[in-house]
Amino acid sequence: MEVLFLPEFGQFALILALAMACVQAFLPLIGSFTRQPLWLAYAQPAAWAQFTLLAISFILLSLSFLFDDFSLAYTAANSNSALPWFYKLSAVWGAHEGSLLLWLLILAGWTFAVSLSRGLPAEVLARVLSVLGFVSVGMLLFVVFTSNPFDRILPRIPVDGADLNPLLQDPGLIFHPPLLYMGYVGFAVTFAFALAALWSGQLDSAWARWSRPWTTSAWAFLTVGIALGSWWAYYELGWGGWWFWDPVENASLMPWLTGTALMHSLAITEKRGVFKSWTLLLAIFTFSLSLVGFFLVRSGVLNSVHAFANDPERGFFLLILLAVTVGASLLIYAIRVPNLKARVSYSLLSRDVLLLANNLILVIASIMVLLGTLYPLILDALGTGKISVGPPYFNALFVPLMLLLGVLLGLGPLTDWKQMQWQKLKKKIWLAGVITLVLGVAVLPWVYDGQWHLYVALGLTLVLWIFTTSLRDLWEAAQTKRGWLGISRSRLGMFFGHIGAALIVLGVTMVSNYGEERDLRMQIDQPVEVKGYQFTLKELIHREGPNFIADRAIVEVHNPSGKLINTLTPEKRLYTVRGMPMTQVAIDWGFLKDIYVAMGEELTADAWAMRVHYKPFVRWLWLGALIAALGGVLAITDRRYSSKKAQEQLTAITKGSL
């Protein structure tokens, strides 16, 4: 029982972290008003201390999980002594309290990383850390007062825990929340840079330059996080979908959309010094939407498959937190943003305008998702009943917007800043246009099943358009002395980002148009056929896992030419502690198609209702997201952010502007 007091130390570290966050938030604030460099200098060590304390707190909570300390209410509700050790660890963020602590730790981690960045003037750094400190204070207050993971159940300590929700007992879910939070919280850094810029009034393009790598990293994390969540939903929930327009998914999609817009608009602001106030607003929007999403998920105002504990006290606290953070930042924005009249001009056909269009489309898409998500809430508040808008609403609005975005995406990289001659652009795109139209409209839609489909034509045309124009851009970039090796990482990053987007469109188009789902009765040794493939149930086995019992089916899959391609073993599990049934899907995966078998209900002793899916190209969805995120990574590692010379230049510029 050497671990007896660990949670108390964790609690203590949490409270100290709150104190440090206060130091980090308030001292630089006062220092900047009274012009005291010493007070400003408190920000950095306070950020380090806060990070250390939160790490200690998090490690101690993890130890309580590892050592099965069920005297903690949180451990008892989310772990079990029979759980494998890695799920015990991931159970730390398996529910509300622990995931908040993870959120905070990640915020402190980002803050720590910012505090180490070279080349930032001390005053800017102090301001940025101060804003991050305020965010941290708010969230820490929330944790300490309403959602303390270190609460004990005394004196009646449960003998064993209630187990981690079986849905979360999955490798994908070990990584999904941390990646997602890295994304959400990463946008806090951009938010802090924007507020610090508003606060100081120095709205030159330096802040855009500083913000860019942070925004891109956050975006890359969020992209991977969302993709991982979608992949998990696909194979774990057992109904074969990859996106459900669930409020929680929407909560992650909204900041992703505005974050994508922000990434692009930071590029214009840095390169051309235009749209400054818009970019600032986007930075505030993006983090605000992360917080709104957080509120929607945690307060229980909406129904979702990801239900977290809903407790009115928490919801109220969160709403206040949201109101203060977002309200205050929008107020500061409205008061402080100067009436910037762009001194730079641009013509209607220019990269500037195309990027503005990109921004508008992404923001409209985001607002539309927000409206759709809040719709039941708004209707209910107006007293007209509880109706939610489902996938039809989202698809009807989202798909056309993304098509339009895709068309512009092809043009953007090939267009010059400021001004572009239509003749010149035409010369660059005609070949791509012809290839795209011929293949996309007349050839490819026939290939798969010999019939022409409008949606396939639209989707594939778009994919080809993005591919051909991106390749053309890359080819242009290679026309320097060093050839293909001379292409900068940020240019490559853009290429991969856009190719990733194209691959996502490819996956979505193929799986939504050619996918097939069938519910079938399978009896031992009686083959059934789906899309030419033969499925034969060979055997039914009963087996026991560490914390579940399972029925397992052995299904042989033969391809249309009669060759055995795989033996799939789907399972129906019953997690004994929670009495919760779970479907363990079996997938024969490939780049061209997934074959997906899930067990439904037992019909007789030798027959089960089974669900069989045929999912062409579904992998490309997640692969595309990974490639897009890789593009982000390439862009961050561009030499102009890391080389010493660039840093010195930047410092020189900043000093000049001070």
Added chain:
Amino acid sequence: MKRFLLFLPLIIFVLVGAFLYKGLSMDPSARESALLGKPMPEFSLPNLHDPLQQITQENLLGEVFILNVWGSWCPSCYDEHEEIVRMAQAGIPIVGLNYKDERSKAFRYLSQLGNPYSLVLFEEDGLRELAFNLGVYGAPETFIFDRDGIVRYHLAGVITPQLVDQVIMPEVRKWQTAQ
């Protein structure tokens, strides 16, 4: 005028915030419960009015009854209390489960609003008994148990007059007359 436009995001946010605030006091529509058809979990909880009396599932079996989870801290519970009184007056046995509350506050609640419950169980914060095993994660929640103690209906959210007349009462009558 231009300045005013800059305040537009703030104004929109305030509007959204107002809806979110309203949303807090409403409950999401009834969830389809995973508990339907499951037997009442074993438990042992004190009577709110008599701390020395322990009540177990044995004491409740034998008749169709409603279990209503409430707490004096829960604003929506005040809203639905009238409906609970109405159902009690219609002769339906209703067992209250006072959840995450304090005895004194619970007493005050009942003395102010009237006590429609034939019995109130008291599950202190941190106890892991009936509410925990029923998967309750907020209040109010309402269950109907049949004579054998099987969950036949589960509502997470506020009971409205329509729900009482169109769903809950018919459901109770159905299980009362079922053989």
